[in-house]
Amino acid sequence: MLIYFLIILPVLFLAFLLFSYWQERKYKRKPFYRLSDIGWQHSAPSPEAMLVHSVAAFGDVGAIATDGTDPVLKLLHQWQEKTGEAGTILFLGDNLYPIGLPEEGNRHRKMAEDRLNLLLDSIKSYPGKGIFLSGNHDWLKGGKGGYRQMLRQQNYVLTRTKDAQSYLPPDGCPGPSTVQLAEGLLLVVINTQWWVQRGEKPLGAKYGCPYDTIEDFFTALHKVLRDNRHQRIVIAAHHPLYSNALHGGRFTIKQHIFPLTAAHKRFYIPLPIFGSLYPFYRKLFGAHEDMAHRKYKKMRKRLLRIFHRYSNIIYVAGHDHNLQHFEVQQNHYIVSGSGSKTAFVKKGGRATFTLESLGFFVLNYYDNGEVWMEARIVSEESADAQVVFRKKLESVLAPQRQIA
Structure with a gap:
């Protein structure tokens, strides 16, 4: 009986792994839509609506090709070309890989300069x-010395744009x-x-920051949101507050069986069972850049x-x-972090839409007060962008007149 148990249990476990892997492969790089959003193709802005402003959420572009x-x-x-002056590009951090x-x-240095110049x-x-916003890679992957690394990038950008808001x-x-x-x-x-x-980070007059304590930041943020309840607010940051991907604790079956691929994509050394320790650790306790990490968790809890x-907030981030x-x-929470890399994202959960593909989100704001979100990806059939999801982000705000 014990022999049968020792045979059947591993066979069932292996069958589960194979089925899960087949499921992941089957739906890899295919869009997921919440049931109520499956017919998104039939929704579009009113033909009479005039575009007031468009925002391109362009995240994690640090590995772009320079040729x-x-x-x-x-x-x-x-x-x-289509938006002209009525547009804003948000570079959502991790502008330069790896550091x-x-x-x-x-x-x-040279590759970083080439990419940043582009x-x-x-x-x-x-x-x-x-x-430009800064992400963990722009801060030396979040390590000590990251503050000076970020300042170097900031000064490089400001020197060339001559725009304090860049x-x-x-x-x-x-x-x-x-x-x-x-x-x-x-x-x-x-x-x-x-x-x-980790390490040095600015706060207070010594660093040119307006607040002496982080509690003052939360007070100021709350005041901005309260004073602008009559507007649609787009909040831009690097770290997402919701995610079905790696930093949200979601891992593939391959990552459980071949955990060393996290260090290098070619390290295909099978470590079943033992290999699950690393994903479980990331999910339960987290690295510094994971939602499960105590510092990230505390930030996320306070912001949410x-x-x-x-009810007038659109939060856009990259990271995953x-x-x-x-x-x-x-409120709406967007992850737009596939400007130069792609990675696994799990379907379902609280998500209305997920896709592993190169691309970015666009937010279009119209004179009738509506905001429409579009996910645009690289098309295999055409040089033009392929829109794979479109949704009106519901608003209780009064209509706004068009800006000339």
Whole structure:
């Protein structure tokens, strides 16, 4: 009897792994839609509505190709041509892989400069806005010395754009920084890396930050949201508050069986059962950049406690290398982190839409007060962007008049 048990149990476990792997492969790179959003193709803005402003949420672009062939940059240029001055590009952090902009002489310096110059060139002649945020890789992967690494990138950007609003929040402070994009549409930028950063991080007058304690930040954020309840608010940050991907504790079966692929994609050394220890640790306790980590968890809890008091918020972030949308308590949470890389994202859960694909989200704000969200990806059949999801983000706000 014991022999049968020892045979059957591993066979059932292996069958489960194979079935799960087959499921993941079957739905890999295919969009997931919540049941109520399956007919999204039949929804569109009113033909009479005039576009007031468009926002491109362009996240985790730090590995873009610099030879002119990058497919996502081409889609961004198409969007720029159509929007003109009525557009804002949000570079949502992790602008430079692997360690941001290092000092002169570092082996990563030239590639980092080439990539950053390419991004800066994309907004140099653009009549709209271009705003950079910083992510963990821009802060030296969140390690000690990251503050100076981030300042080096900020100064590089500001020197070339001559625009104080092109890198926010300034000097690595928590924020919030506000930009009025159009009448009725306010952008609020916060530096979520501040909470999870190890080593030196700025706060107080010594660093040029307006607050001496982090509690003052939460008070200021709450005041901005309260004073602007009559507007649609877009909050931009690097770290998501909801995610069905790696930083949200979601792992593939391959990552359970071949855990060393997390260190290098070619380390296919099978470690079943033992290999699950690493994913379980990331899910339950988390690395510094995971939602399960105590610092991230504390930040997320405080932010959501504030956001849930309002119903006019669209929160856009990167960090996870895929496209995701969540609708929670009349607010919208977007992950747009596949500007240059893609990674597994789990279907279902609280998500209304998920997809592992290169691309980015666009938010279109119209003169009737409506905001429409689009997920645009690289098409295999055409040079134009393929829209794989569109949704009107419901609003209780009064209509706003068009800005000339």
